[in-house]
Amino acid sequence: MTALAPSSTSPERSAVRGWLAVVAVTIGVFALMTSELLPVGLLTPVGSALKVSEGTAGLMVTVPGLVAAFSAPLVTVATGRIDRRIVLAVLVGMVGAANLASAFTSEFAVVLAARFLIGISVGGFWSLAGGIALRLVPERQVAMATAVIFGGVDTASVLGVPLGTLVGDLSGWRVAFAVVGGLGLLSLVLMAALMPNVAPERTIRFxxxxxxxxxxxxxxxxxxxxxxxxxxxxxxxxxxxxxxxxxxxxxxxxxxxxxxxxxxxxxxxxxxxxxxxxxxxxxxxxxxxxxxxxxxxxxxxxxxxxxxxxxxxxxxxxxxxxxxxxxxxxxxxxxxxxxxxxxxxxxxxxxxxxxxxxxxxxxxxxxxxxxxxxxxxxxxxxxxxxxxxxxxxxxxxxxxx
The missing domain is CATH 1.20.1250.20 (MFS general substrate transporter like domains)
Structure with missing residues (x-):
């Protein structure tokens, strides 16, 4: 994961605003990881609606995972000189739009294309989010803020799927995708409103x-x-x-x-x-x-x-x-x-x-x-x-x- 070198937090920076920015990033992490795993609980209804087998429907998990595996280092290196706030906002906005596209399409090929975009977002966002707490909260609170951000990964992994499945069972799988897409767009708005500019300081090399x-x-x-x-x-x-x-x-x-x-x-x-x-x-x-x-x-x-x-x-x-x-x-x-x-x-x-x-x-x-x-x-x-x-x-x- 990209690590931003520690820097002193200016006295006038609001700790409350910093934590609100941490919450925005955490919501983004939760939205992205839930997006990646959401089809696990919805394979049967999605496959039935789009007329593909359950094995083929499993590609909705395969595609973003495979793309994320390559995008993690690629996005980190490629965006090395771009404000991290902008990069994270674009990535989470992309996942919101992709989920909404999946919710309204009747073609499985469109769903897979959307899952490709989600893979880029997941790999890049997860790699960059690890060091962002250093720039958002006072130094003594960095460890806790980092734990909160990565809590979004764990919570999405263990709760995102069952909650998404519950929404899908109650209202249909399209609503479940739309809700996660809306969550991604909400995170985009929160990042734009609450995060400061985060200039890159250091990134990994290939x-x-x-x-x-x-x-x-x-x-x-x-x-x-x-x-x-x-x-x-x-x-x-x-x-x-x-x-x-x-x-x-x-x-x-x-x-x-x-x-x-x-x-x-x-x-x-x-x-x-x-x-x-x-x-x-x-x-x-x-x-x-x-x-x-x-x-x-x-x-x-x-x-x-x-x-x-x-x-x-x-x-x-x-x-x-x-x-x-x-x-x-x-x-x-x-x-x-x-x-x-x-x-x-x-x-x-x-x-x-x-x-x-x-x-x-x-x-x-x-x-x-x-x-x-x-x-x-x-x-x-x-x-x-x-x-x-x-x-x-x-x-x-x-x-x-």
Missing amino acids: GDLPRVLRGNATVRVGIAMTFLVVTGHFTAYTFVRPLLLDDGVEHSMISALLLAFGVAGISGNFIAGALIGRRLRQTALGIAVVIPAAMLLLTLNGVGVVTAAAILVLWGLGYGAVSVTFQTWILKAAPDDTEAASSLYVSMFNLSIALGALFGGLAVDHAGTGSVLWIGGGLTVLAVLLLTARPAGPEAAKTTP
């Missing part, structure tokens, strides 16, 4: 990326772990709605079950946050065990609503811990190259979302819906082998100068 990956084994482990766990998760979770329907869960209960997943995910985020300071590697191992365990349990036939809820709570606890744990692993592994290492992490995270949705879609179309649980669980379990094969954690990492 040459930094291969150097960090090549010279730091612990970063490589973190990137590989991200690939296995996130790809495994989205291979199955992208199709959680048809999986639950196959288990006999009623349509009307899907949004409630996904909400249970989301609440458990927020709990998992805070539990991991309390553990990673002293037990980072053990927390990562726990994630790599809990997620496939939940997938295995969901393979049981006719689990019922109550059992499905318990399984999704377990799954949510595991996935909710992913972002804070893996991000911390990467930052501790490369304390002198946080910008380049974080950009690699953002790219791999989004690429893994895309690949998971793609693998899952192929599996659903050719081997049946239940196959995604075995594939996703198998990929995630490989992270256990990766972590046990390399006992040293980020605390022992040596960054190549």
Whole structure:
């Protein structure tokens, strides 16, 4: 992620206005990440309305994830001399317009084009937002403001999908897309009104990326772990709605079950946050065990609503811990190259979302819906082998100068 060098906050700058700007950025992060993952809970109605299979509908997750993987470093470097306020506002405005376009179209090709634009926005915005708090609030409040901004990522990941699904179930999938689009445009207005001009001070170079990956084994482990766990998760979770329907869960209960997943995910985020300071590697191992365990349990036939809820709570606890744990692993592994290492992490995270949705879609179309649980669980379990094969954690990492 781009890091802006710390600068002293002028005494006259209003802390209240700074925090309002932080809120605007956080709403933007939430809108973007919810946009990327929204189709997860709406695959069946969108596919039915636009006359495509559920596997093909999964491309709505694959396309933005794949594009975001490449746009994260590209946007960061390409906009190196442009006011960050302008860049962030354009990116979040783009995602608002793209969601509105999806809400009103009757062509799946138009939806995919809109998802392409969302991918550019997600990758660029997420990469730039990491350092923006340094320029918005007093220095003593930077850590908290940064946590709030990244809370938008976690909240979108664990609550955006169930809330979007609920809106879609109550009012139709088009309304769900329109609501998220409106949220993006609201964030654009708030940024324009509340954010100060944020001139760029420092950005990563393309040459930094291969150097960090090549010279730091612990970063490589973190990137590989991200690939296995996130790809495994989205291979199955992208199709959680048809999986639950196959288990006999009623349509009307899907949004409630996904909400249970989301609440458990927020709990998992805070539990991991309390553990990673002293037990980072053990927390990562726990994630790599809990997620496939939940997938295995969901393979049981006719689990019922109550059992499905318990399984999704377990799954949510595991996935909710992913972002804070893996991000911390990467930052501790490369304390002198946080910008380049974080950009690699953002790219791999989004690429893994895309690949998971793609693998899952192929599996659903050719081997049946239940196959995604075995594939996703198998990929995630490989992270256990990766972590046990390399006992040293980020605390022992040596960054190549």
